[in-house]
Amino acid sequence: MQAWLCETLDGAEALRWQDLPTPEPGAGEVRIAVKAASLNFPDLLIVRGQYQIKPPLPFVPGAEFAGHVDAVGEGVNQLQVGMPVAAISGTGGFGTHAIVKAARVLPLPAGFALEDAAAFAFTYGTSHHALVDRAQLQSGETVLVLGAAGGVGTAALQIAKAVGARVIAAASSDEKCALCRALGADASINYRTENLRESLKSLTAGKGPDVVYDPVGGDLAEPAFRSIAWRGRYLVIGFAGGGIPALPWNLALLKGASVVGVFWGEFVQREPQASAAALGELAQWYAKGLIKPVIDQRLPMSELKAAFTRMGTRQVCGKLVLFNA
Numbered sequence: 001m002q003a004w005l006c007e008t009l010d011g012a013e014a015l016r017w018q019d020l021p022t023p024e025p026g027a028g029e030v031r032i033a034v035k036a037a038s039l040n041f042p043d044l045l046i047v048r049g050q051y052q053i054k055p056p057l058p059f060v061p062g063a064e065f066a067g068h069v070d071a072v073g074e075g076v077n078q079l080q081v082g083m084p085v086a087a088i089s090g091t092g093g094f095g096t097h098a099i100v101k102a103a104r105v106l107p108l109p110a111g112f113a114l115e116d117a118a119a120f121a122f123t124y125g126t127s128h129h130a131l132v133d134r135a136q137l138q139s140g141e142t143v144l145v146l147g148a149a150g151g152v153g154t155a156a157l158q159i160a161k162a163v164g165a166r167v168i169a170a171a172s173s174d175e176k177c178a179l180c181r182a183l184g185a186d187a188s189i190n191y192r193t194e195n196l197r198e199s200l201k202s203l204t205a206g207k208g209p210d211v212v213y214d215p216v217g218g219d220l221a222e223p224a225f226r227s228i229a230w231r232g233r234y235l236v237i238g239f240a241g242g243g244i245p246a247l248p249w250n251l252a253l254l255k256g257a258s259v260v261g262v263f264w265g266e267f268v269q270r271e272p273q274a275s276a277a278a279l280g281e282l283a284q285w286y287a288k289g290l291i292k293p294v295i296d297q298r299l300p301m302s303e304l305k306a307a308f309t310r311m312g313t314r315q316v317c318g319k320l321v322l323f324n325a
Ligand SMILES: NC(=O)c1ccc[n+]([C@@H]2O[C@H](COP(=O)([O-])OP(=O)(O)OC[C@H]3O[C@@H](n4cnc5c(N)ncnc54)[C@H](OP(=O)(O)O)[C@@H]3O)[C@@H](O)[C@H]2O)c1
Pocket: 039, 040, 041, 042, 122, 123, 126, 147, 148, 149, 150, 151, 152, 153, 170, 171, 172, 173, 176, 215, 216, 236, 237, 238, 239, 240, 241, 242, 262, 263, 264, 265, 311, 312, 313, 314, 316, 318
């Protein structure tokens, strides 16, 4: 097999494409022949040692991928060689083959494209857990999605629409805003050129959004929190902008609002049945055409470093997918 190997925590530039011995699956594991893998923001952080999960070196990055079961370890009965599957494994996806615990493998329903499967569970799982479970988003409520043209952002936008909410998409360029409106957002705000608070006031008749979905953090958090509606829910998803915001707590008091933490990976570990039910609902929405990954670019696996650069420089709209020939 071949894979991108991370031997030092010096970022994507230090990754090397290497020949490696093809591993055999142990008990409870399967080997997957990877067809497609997608890039998620945590992949950027993990190769710099900046993610909350720090795998021992060397490791193959790549948290999310899809392909076919290639070999099955002892005690694995529900997966057979040849089955099309997706996997969320934290690492291992940016190569030709990966060993994964069977519990982290999702057999694909008929009609689920491998390209979409490689770009699905991480972002849609996170956004479903955030909006449907943690925020209890209701039909008719208004959601502000920050970083709305990114991976989790586009998933949040589509899920909020599937639930019947009104979506205000916010992003850093007119092109990203146009994409969000094309995906169904009811309104958009370019937070590089517009005043976020003023725009939110006029788009919500002064009331503010019921739910804020924030994967960006930094300087956007305080004006977004100040704008939230009475009984609003502020979803803390991530800090792609770099800064972890510090908010004055009196803002939560004044709005009767909640700051709601979202950690999808931990939810999957701690509440596997609830997570499986959420993924089941998402698969149904996919089959009905209510949600579909937005593919920014399809690149050969050899272009992984270019993909990292594109994500790190805020150019990605939706998801970047890397393919093995
Ligand atoms: N809590 C969880 O369970 C969970 C799960 C998955 C991901 N996450 C987090 O969610 C965030 C987004 O992940 P993603 O995979 O959707 O990433 P992504 O596709 O790159 O989207 C991130 C968005 O953040 C904005 N951004 C602002 N400043 C940026 C900067 N300096 N560099 C890059 N992007 C910047 C960009 O939108 P604009 O250019 O429009 O501002 C970009 O579209 C990350 O922080 C990730 O760790 C959390």
